[in-house]
Amino acid sequence: MTKGTHRHKVTxxxxxxFSGPVRAQGQNQAAHxxxxxxDHCACGATRKTNANAGQTERGAWVEPVPRIVIRVxxxxxxxxxxxxxxxxxxxxxxx
Numbered sequence: 001m002t003k004g005t006h007r008h009k010v011t012x013x014x015x016x017x018f019s020g021p022v023r024a025q026g027q028n029q030a031a032h033x034x035x036x037x038x039d040h041c042a043c044g045a046t047r048k049t050n051a052n053a054g055q056t057e058r059g060a061w062v063e064p065v066p067r068i069v070i071r072v073x074x075x076x077x078x079x080x081x082x083x084x085x086x087x088x089x090x091x092x093x094x095x
Contacts, residue, residue: 008041008061022048022059031057 016036021027034052041047044064050057079087 006043008043008045008047010039010047011042012040014038014040018050018052022050022057028055028057030055 014037016038018033018036021032022036028050031050031052035050037049037051039047039049041061045061046064047061048059
């Protein structure tokens with residue numbers, strides 16, 4: 001969502017093992033090593049929070065990356081799906 005038109009609200013939270021700091025600046029080393037909570041918003045944005053022994057390190061909300069889906073019609077030409085995608089994206093010819 002565009003900044004200023006939506007305030008993120010946690011819809012659900014997943015708990016995962018710690019996998020690294022959640023922000024580059026202002027890290028709280030004491031929060032590293034235990035678990036990472038991943039908050040999800042209805043708009044698709046996520047926010048990670050590391051927690052360990054009462055210490056927390058919260059990252060910023062991250063907007064989802066748009067996904068591009070290419071649907072390739074079935075063909076009886078014997079070409080592979082990679083060749084069909086290449087043909088649709090770049091014109092005739094094999095990759």
